[in-house]
Amino acid sequence: xxxxxxxxxxxxxxxxxxxxxxxxxxxxxxxxxxxxxxxxxxxxxxxxxxxxxxxxxxxxxxxxxxxxxxxxxxxxxxxxxxxxxxxxxxxxxxxxxxxxxxxxxxxxxxxxxxxxxxxxxxxxxxxxxxxxxxxxxxxxxxxxxxxxxxxxxxxxxxxxxxxxxxxxxxxx
Numbered sequence: 001x002x003x004x005x006x007x008x009x010x011x012x013x014x015x016x017x018x019x020x021x022x023x024x025x026x027x028x029x030x031x032x033x034x035x036x037x038x039x040x041x042x043x044x045x046x047x048x049x050x051x052x053x054x055x056x057x058x059x060x061x062x063x064x065x066x067x068x069x070x071x072x073x074x075x076x077x078x079x080x081x082x083x084x085x086x087x088x089x090x091x092x093x094x095x096x097x098x099x100x101x102x103x104x105x106x107x108x109x110x111x112x113x114x115x116x117x118x119x120x121x122x123x124x125x126x127x128x129x130x131x132x133x134x135x136x137x138x139x140x141x142x143x144x145x146x147x148x149x150x151x152x153x154x155x156x157x158x159x160x161x162x163x164x165x166x167x168x169x170x171x172x
Contacts, residue, residue: 009035030061047131
């Protein structure tokens with residue numbers, strides 16, 4: 001069943017990329033997000049699945065859909081200039097695949113023996129906790145500085161957008 005979901009996810013992602021109608025592209029994007037949430041549910045990461053649905057489908061995709069509908073975008077013929085960007089995109093894809101393979105090869109130690117690992121207590125802790133506790137422990141123990149930086153950046157962007165909107169309304 002998981003292979004069917006992966007296949008549908010790839011097809012909906014490709015349909016989102018190659019769709020000529022922007023509204024259909026956003027709808028295929030929403031389908032891709034929902035299928036990703038379903039994959040998270042099937043592997044046991046319930047919190048990430050709900051987060052994916054709430055944040056990506058509920059906020060970002062609907063925002064994209066409203067923007068596309070408000071701008072009243074017509075079907076634009078973009079396919080006549082696509083061949084110009086093909087070599088650059090092919091080069092970027094090759095670089096990405098090379099880096100991905102290099103990271104996978106460097107992160108796995110082939111000579112590692114499972115009995116040499118001292119993670120028996122960690123495995124017990126992972127199996128005894130739920131996903132929300134584990135995500136909270138990882139975020140607030142290992143990535144606290146990055147989490148705080150992202151929080152401050154979001155706060156500054158929110159305050160900045162409010163200031164810009166108030167200045168525009170005040171000047172009108």
